[in-house]
Amino acid sequence: IAATQPSTDWHLKENAREHHTSKFSSEELIVRRGQAFTITFNGTEQPEQNLIFIAETGPKPSKATKTLATFDISSTASKEGWSAVLQSRSSNSASISISSPHNAVIGRYRLSVQSGSSSPASLGTFVLLFNPWSSGDDVFMPNKAECEEYVLEEFGIIFAGNKNRISGFGWNFGQFQEDILNICLSIMDRSLYYRQDPITDVSHRHDPKYLGRVLSAMVNANDDQGVVLGNWSGKYEGGKNPSSWTGSGEILQSWKKSGFKPVKYGQCWVFAAVLTTVLRCLGIPTRTITNFSSAHDADGNLRVDEFYDADGNHLERGADSVWNFHVWNESWFTRNDLGPSYSGWQILDATPQEESGGIYQCGPASRHAIKEGEVDLDYDGPFVFAEVNADCMYWNYDSATGKKTLIFSKSTEIGDSISTKAVGRDDRVDVTSDYKYEEGSAKERDIFKKARKKLGLEDKFDPTAPTQEEIEQKPDIAGKFKVASSLEVGKDLNLLLVLENLQSDAKTVNVNMTAWSTLYTRKPVNEIWKDSISVTLAPKEEKQFPIKIKYPQYQQQLTTDKTIQVTALCHVQDGIQVLVQRNITLDNPAIDIQVLGEAKVNKEVVVEVAFTNPITTEVKDCVLQVEGSDLLPGILELRIPPLKASEKSSTKFKLTPSEAGPKHLLVNFSCDKFADIKTFKMVNVIN
Numbered sequence: 001i002a003a004t005q006p007s008t009d010w011h012l013k014e015n016a017r018e019h020h021t022s023k024f025s026s027e028e029l030i031v032r033r034g035q036a037f038t039i040t041f042n043g044t045e046q047p048e049q050n051l052i053f054i055a056e057t058g059p060k061p062s063k064a065t066k067t068l069a070t071f072d073i074s075s076t077a078s079k080e081g082w083s084a085v086l087q088s089r090s091s092n093s094a095s096i097s098i099s100s101p102h103n104a105v106i107g108r109y110r111l112s113v114q115s116g117s118s119s120p121a122s123l124g125t126f127v128l129l130f131n132p133w134s135s136g137d138d139v140f141m142p143n144k145a146e147c148e149e150y151v152l153e154e155f156g157i158i159f160a161g162n163k164n165r166i167s168g169f170g171w172n173f174g175q176f177q178e179d180i181l182n183i184c185l186s187i188m189d190r191s192l193y194y195r196q197d198p199i200t201d202v203s204h205r206h207d208p209k210y211l212g213r214v215l216s217a218m219v220n221a222n223d224d225q226g227v228v229l230g231n232w233s234g235k236y237e238g239g240k241n242p243s244s245w246t247g248s249g250e251i252l253q254s255w256k257k258s259g260f261k262p263v264k265y266g267q268c269w270v271f272a273a274v275l276t277t278v279l280r281c282l283g284i285p286t287r288t289i290t291n292f293s294s295a296h297d298a299d300g301n302l303r304v305d306e307f308y309d310a311d312g313n314h315l316e317r318g319a320d321s322v323w324n325f326h327v328w329n330e331s332w333f334t335r336n337d338l339g340p341s342y343s344g345w346q347i348l349d350a351t352p353q354e355e356s357g358g359i360y361q362c363g364p365a366s367r368h369a370i371k372e373g374e375v376d377l378d379y380d381g382p383f384v385f386a387e388v389n390a391d392c393m394y395w396n397y398d399s400a401t402g403k404k405t406l407i408f409s410k411s412t413e414i415g416d417s418i419s420t421k422a423v424g425r426d427d428r429v430d431v432t433s434d435y436k437y438e439e440g441s442a443k444e445r446d447i448f449k450k451a452r453k454k455l456g457l458e459d460k461f462d463p464t465a466p467t468q469e470e471i472e473q474k475p476d477i478a479g480k481f482k483v484a485s486s487l488e489v490g491k492d493l494n495l496l497l498v499l500e501n502l503q504s505d506a507k508t509v510n511v512n513m514t515a516w517s518t519l520y521t522r523k524p525v526n527e528i529w530k531d532s533i534s535v536t537l538a539p540k541e542e543k544q545f546p547i548k549i550k551y552p553q554y555q556q557q558l559t560t561d562k563t564i565q566v567t568a569l570c571h572v573q574d575g576i577q578v579l580v581q582r583n584i585t586l587d588n589p590a591i592d593i594q595v596l597g598e599a600k601v602n603k604e605v606v607v608e609v610a611f612t613n614p615i616t617t618e619v620k621d622c623v624l625q626v627e628g629s630d631l632l633p634g635i636l637e638l639r640i641p642p643l644k645a646s647e648k649s650s651t652k653f654k655l656t657p658s659e660a661g662p663k664h665l666l667v668n669f670s671c672d673k674f675a676d677i678k679t680f681k682m683v684n685v686i687n
Contacts, residue, residue: 006113008123009040020133023152023176029124030181032131032283034102036077036085041113041123042093052114053084053098057107057128058202065203067105102136104128105205106282108185127181130208130283132332138208139333141285149423150285150332154629155664155680156276156421158269159428160520161585162324162563163292163416165487168428170666170680171273171288172247172627175281183252184281190260191217192224192359208284208333209364212348213379216329217361219275219350221262224359227255227274228266230352234525234559239264243560243676246666247627248277250635267520271350272327279348285332289347289431292416294326296353296521297386301462302452304390304414307397307404308579311532312512312569314524315397322414323521324563324583326351326387328362330420335366338377342366345434347384356380371435373447376454385451388415388435393466394579396569406466407569407579408475411448412439426682476503476572477537479580484546489562489586489674490615493549497568497580501537508573509535515549515566517557522565522583526557551615560675562586589614591669593681599657601687610650611669611677613643622671624651630659631683643671657685 010029015037016022021030031037052072061068069082077083077099087095098111108127112120132141132151141147154173161167174180188194191214194201204210221229228251231242242265245251251274254263266274272288279286295304298319307317328349335342346364356362356379365384366377375381392413395404418432437444452458478500485494501507512532516524529549537543547566554564563585570578589612596606609626613619622640626632632655643649657663663685669677 006041006121006123010124010126011038011040014038019131020147020152021129023154024181025176025178026181029126030129031126032129032134033100033104033106034131034134034136036097036099037126038087038095038097039123040093040095050116051084051094053082053096054112054114054120055082055098055100055109057105057109059198062199065199066206067199067202100128102131102134103138103206105202106130106211107188107202107205127185132283132285138336139284141332145423146332147285150287151280151283156273156288157426157428158273158288158327159290159419160269160325160327162583164583165585165587166292166417166419166428167585167587168421169678170246170664171269172249172629172664172666173273173277173280174247174249174629175277177249177629179256180249180252180277181281183256184278186256186260187215187218187227187278190224190226191215208331209335209337209346211282212279212284212331212333212346212364213361215275215278216348216350216363217359219271219278220266220352220360222352222360225260225262227251227263228270229262229264230267230271231265232267232519232521232523234519234523236265241265241560241675242267242270244625244668244670245270246625246635246668246678248274249627252277268323268351269327271352272329275329275348275350279329279331287330287420288327289330290325290327290419291388292325292418293414294323294387295390295392295414296321296323296326297383297390298354300382300386300455301457301465302382302386302390302448302455303393303465304386305393305395305464307395308407308567308569309397309399310512310569310571311530312514312567312579313527314516314522314565314567316523317397321521321523322392324585325520330367331364333364335364338366338369342368342377344368349380349384354383356383367434371437371447373451373454375451382451382455388418389448389451390414396577405577406470407577409466409471411445473576475578476507476575477501477509477570477578479568479570479578481566481568481580481582482544483584487584487586488614489558489588490551492551493554493564493584493586495547495549495566495582497545497547498542499535499537499545499570500542501540504539506539507537507575509537510571510573511535511568512571513547513566513568515554515564517554517559518561518563518565518583519559520561520563522563524565525559528554528557528564555673558586562588588674588677591667591677591679593665593667593679595665595681595683596652599655599663599683599685601657601660601685604654604656606652606654607665608650608652609667609669610648611643612648613646615673616645617673618645619643619671619673622649622669625668625670626653626665628655628663628665628683630661630663630685631655631657631665657683660685660687
């Protein structure tokens with residue numbers, strides 16, 4: 001006779017507290033591997049020694065693939081496999097403590113119990129996650145404050161702008177929002193790896209380096225109809241502008257709601273933020289990293305080539321590029337495939353830049369291996385090494401003759417101010433020295449040579465490389481752009497071109513200047529301004545030339561990245577050309593948030609958001625978007641009436657916080673003249 005269906009008490013509250021899973025909003029048990037959890041069930045009449053438990057996951061569970069475990073009651077928890085220990089027993093119910101191994105496959109399990117010769121009775125399902133609090137786990141993180149930040153914190157700051165002017169904006173990772181865990185499990189089941197061989201794929205899900213690589217492919221839509229579709233065209237019809245998102249929840253929910261169609265659109269920080277959400281949700285400690293002046297070395301020669309025409313226009317020639325900034329991820333786990341010194345932070349990059357193993361995925365690359373130039377170690381070392389170390393070559397290209405002339409080369413340009421959010425504070429931490437030795441030091445050059453050698457670049461003649469003679473040529477003049485006023489959208493742009501004669505005889509220079517609006521990847525979009533001047537510089541003389549670009553000149557041309565590249569190509573009579581360039585990121589006007597009164601759990605509190613129109617014309621189509629985990633469910637969208645010149649708007653709305661502690665409110669304001677003005681405020685919620 002089949003046993004009657006037992007009823008199960010999963011002790012959700014107590015287990016969640018023990019397993020650091022209390023923040024999930026779920027009626028299902030969510031626990032971490034390598035740690036015991038307690039359940040009570042009734043309806044089994046058999047003595048406990050006859051009980052056999054069955055835990056299984058995936059489409060075809062088997063012991064060989066470690067996706068099926070059967071275990072009976074023992075006196076102590078097992079160190080190796082699954083085990084059950086009897087806690088207490090009454091006439092028809094039993095409390096059992098169940099432990100899983102440190103290296104168990106993660107995912108949703110079905111648990112059943114069999115007593116005697118009757119067929120197994122289902123106890124229900126539970127979800128098993130990685131356990132960074134447990135010393136036997138591959139993702140073990142000894143520092144508890146780091147576990148809190150990199151697994152449990154739902155708020156992050158992503159750094160952007162450029163190396164001269166770093167800015168940060170808030171992001172709501174929202175890994176504990178409703179249904180996000182289920183969506184993360186669906187992501188794994190929709191990967192190419194799973195589609196090709198589900199049994200093998202599921203059996204590898206105990207391994208953070210495997211899952212990190214699979215998920216870096218699934219977060220972008222290339223190859224596999226993954227979560228986010230990239231768009232770097234500057235035109236975002238049919239979707240949302242990448243800079244308008246404020247959190248991952250909306251993106252992941254949209255992906256599921258649409259029947260798993262890629263969400264439009266993302267750029268690097270969106271891919272990195274979504275990957276952070278997914279990995280934190282599954283229990284792998286993860287953070288976002290921003291690299292300023294980041295190289296995209298498409299041809300693997302550790303060199304990026306940029307081309308300019310005689311007028312100083314930046315040409316889109318060749319696949320190499322340098323981005324003002326690029327955002328990727330670091331996740332924390334051991335590298336038993338490489339050895340203990342390569343464990344710790346691992347680089348993963350979900351932005352689809354180059355294929356790896358035939359699909360758009362990147363990493364995990366050991367950060368220690370990158371610093372030491374060990375570019376031959378798995379995975380994708382050469383690409384990541386180039387992002388922070390490539391040499392820059394600037395060429396003049398003549399389209400009529402096809403001839404290219406080296407203007408100059410620079411080995412200290414790439415990989416600047418590598419940044420991440422501090423643990424437990426809303427500050428920036430510089431981690432550049434974890435990626436490379438001091439720029440320009442002998443050690444740094446040795447590592448660069450070592451990497452070139454490993455890639456076989458030292459011994460091979462490269463016809464596209466400049467000659468030693470070209471590299472060593474010395475210019476007669478030096479130049480730079482100085483900023484002469486504040487850089488704000490809505491204000492005129494005032495710059496100074498400073499030229500200095502380095503020689504002891506006079507020099508005549510013809511200067512061709514251009515300003516283009518660009519994307520943050522420095523891809524030119526619209527020409528804003530051009531001019532040319534002819535200058536004579538007396539011996540050793542320095543001269544300044546003021547440049548003014550008025551707001552009406554650039555207002556229509558500016559992209560939502562608010563970036564402008566200014567270039568001066570100086571043709572020195574009887575000398576070599578000198579290229580002067582500067583990438584400028586304009587600041588948006590400020591927006592102010594005030595919480596009026598004390599924020600208490602389950603009590604309404606009023607928030608006021610104020611914005612003053614800084615320009616001399618009306619702004620319209622004003623929309624305010626607000627979100628924040630534990631402060632309000634979903635996203636609040638408020639429409640605001642048009643604002644006349646210099647007019648101030650004040651918008652009030654109510655929140656009801658659901659949990660105590662430091663919470664972050666994220667605000668995004670847009671109108672026809674200003675896109676995506678972002679700010680955040682920490683709200684301390686009390687009980």
